Amino acid sequence: MSIDPALAFNGVSLTFANGTRALDEVDLEIRPGEFVSLVGPSGCGKSTMLRLAAGFETATSGTVDLASDHLGYVFQEASLLPWRTVARNVELPAELAGVPKAERRERARDAIERVGLAGFEHHRPAQLSGGMRMRASIARALTLRPEVFLFDEPFGALDEITRQRLNEEVGNLFVRDGFAGVFVTHSVPESVFMSTRVVVLNGQPGKVAADIPVPFAYPRDPELRYTAEFAELASEVSAALRGAKQEARA
Amino acid sequence: MTATLEAVQAPAAQAKTPKRPLWPFKTAPVRVFAPVVVFVLVIAAWAASSHLLIPEASRFLLPSPEEVLAEGLLDAVARTEILTALWSTVQVALVGLALAIVLGVLFAVVMSQTRWAEYSLYPYAVVLQTIPILAVVPLFGFWFGYEFGSRVIVCVMVALFPVITNTLFGLKSVSSAEHDLFTLHGASRFQRLWKLQLPAALPAMISGFKISGGQAIIGSIVADFFFRQGVPGIGRMIDVYRQRLATEELLTALLLSSLVGLALFWCFDFLAGRVDRLHGKR
Numbered sequence: 001m002s003i004d005p006a007l008a009f010n011g012v013s014l015t016f017a018n019g020t021r022a023l024d025e026v027d028l029e030i031r032p033g034e035f036v037s038l039v040g041p042s043g044c045g046k047s048t049m050l051r052l053a054a055g056f057e058t059a060t061s062g063t064v065d066l067a068s069d070h071l072g073y074v075f076q077e078a079s080l081l082p083w084r085t086v087a088r089n090v091e092l093p094a095e096l097a098g099v100p101k102a103e104r105r106e107r108a109r110d111a112i113e114r115v116g117l118a119g120f121e122h123h124r125p126a127q128l129s130g131g132m133r134m135r136a137s138i139a140r141a142l143t144l145r146p147e148v149f150l151f152d153e154p155f156g157a158l159d160e161i162t163r164q165r166l167n168e169e170v171g172n173l174f175v176r177d178g179f180a181g182v183f184v185t186h187s188v189p190e191s192v193f194m195s196t197r198v199v200v201l202n203g204q205p206g207k208v209a210a211d212i213p214v215p216f217a218y219p220r221d222p223e224l225r226y227t228a229e230f231a232e233l234a235s236e237v238s239a240a241l242r243g244a245k246q247e248a249r250a
Numbered sequence: 251m252t253a254t255l256e257a258v259q260a261p262a263a264q265a266k267t268p269k270r271p272l273w274p275f276k277t278a279p280v281r282v283f284a285p286v287v288v289f290v291l292v293i294a295a296w297a298a299s300s301h302l303l304i305p306e307a308s309r310f311l312l313p314s315p316e317e318v319l320a321e322g323l324l325d326a327v328a329r330t331e332i333l334t335a336l337w338s339t340v341q342v343a344l345v346g347l348a349l350a351i352v353l354g355v356l357f358a359v360v361m362s363q364t365r366w367a368e369y370s371l372y373p374y375a376v377v378l379q380t381i382p383i384l385a386v387v388p389l390f391g392f393w394f395g396y397e398f399g400s401r402v403i404v405c406v407m408v409a410l411f412p413v414i415t416n417t418l419f420g421l422k423s424v425s426s427a428e429h430d431l432f433t434l435h436g437a438s439r440f441q442r443l444w445k446l447q448l449p450a451a452l453p454a455m456i457s458g459f460k461i462s463g464g465q466a467i468i469g470s471i472v473a474d475f476f477f478r479q480g481v482p483g484i485g486r487m488i489d490v491y492r493q494r495l496a497t498e499e500l501l502t503a504l505l506l507s508s509l510v511g512l513a514l515f516w517c518f519d520f521l522a523g524r525v526d527r528l529h530g531k532r
Binding site for chain 1: 435
């Protein structure tokens, strides 16, 4: 292949201190311009892979290679600091990196606008809905101009309509910014709608069970979800997931 | 702007956070009325016991409320005596409390930073709480003298533990996701402490201060009761009134010191309300 991967897992295994084996010899490459969803049964190590990429965990063996230090990470919960306004929350990464005030304000304003939260800069997280909090969390990650963007099951707690809308909007960000995306989810339709590739993991310990390309062009129309081609791919992912689950039980 | 997330509907109506009044007791009727009812009932029960249960000759055991008011508060000499003593007690308590807050937060911060510091220091913080203060007060007298400084040390000693435990609890209450966020962005230890742990700990810290406030006043009174030197405080006056069988003054001194404790508690409660609002609660 010509382009170097943005994120590569090379034979990565991870055993936690308590003896739990989370990942077993995982090989996975994500190239710039790819958006890869990780699906799998609970406890298969999907989130652990993101945590390894972000440096929160260290692999027991194998290597995790990141091509860029422009890393965006959206957590399962919005994890905004409740005592800070939306604007100050979005500024946080730049603030920690020592970016001068004027510039980080500018970046935060831009990011807030891009996630459609303009006008809510001075609200506190408690005054926002779950969907809006997630938008703020995405804006916070955007301020770093991520080249690798990790999403750890970000929309699991949202209602279906909000979730679909945010799926479409993250898709738009992907089209514009062309980052390499890794998206952990439990939802098969979400994984197919978002991604250029769906990787199914089985557990435990986690191992790649299937790698299914999704050929639909971007930007993706919301109506794509109701086409026969979409249903076919979704059922393929479901089947792989069922297989993974059975294997996990065996 | 090219591709963006679609805008959330403009927040025209709620663009401004609704301004809440600075004075937090807007539910005044119940919050003021209920304690007043209790006050009236207690005073009535007190007056009834004093007049109906106790024979005239031994009325000094429990003088009635109006006698306490007349001889303790309305009598100029007694009033001056008690208020002067109260001021001395309050000064000691406030200095002690301030020191306890500074030292306690400092200790808790140190303990939150390294596990070995917590393991090695925490048992002694607990010991501090369980030492019978009455046994230590005379020792402090031997070591540090019998005046202002020693009284303050006693206050610090009794007020320190709630500050340490509550602050430490607050510092450790930060969720692992928030810690991950700071790790992701390469936060320094100081940034993590200053921008994450301390703000998150603030509500718990203030609950600690609330307890310590009352403790500091008790400490100040107890120390003065024992040391009986320097400017007389409430502790010494209580002993004097006891010997004189001046129950009216004794009760006045007690009631006024509790009022100070109450005022201190309210101050911290008010502060807690502001912090809760800052954290988006209430």
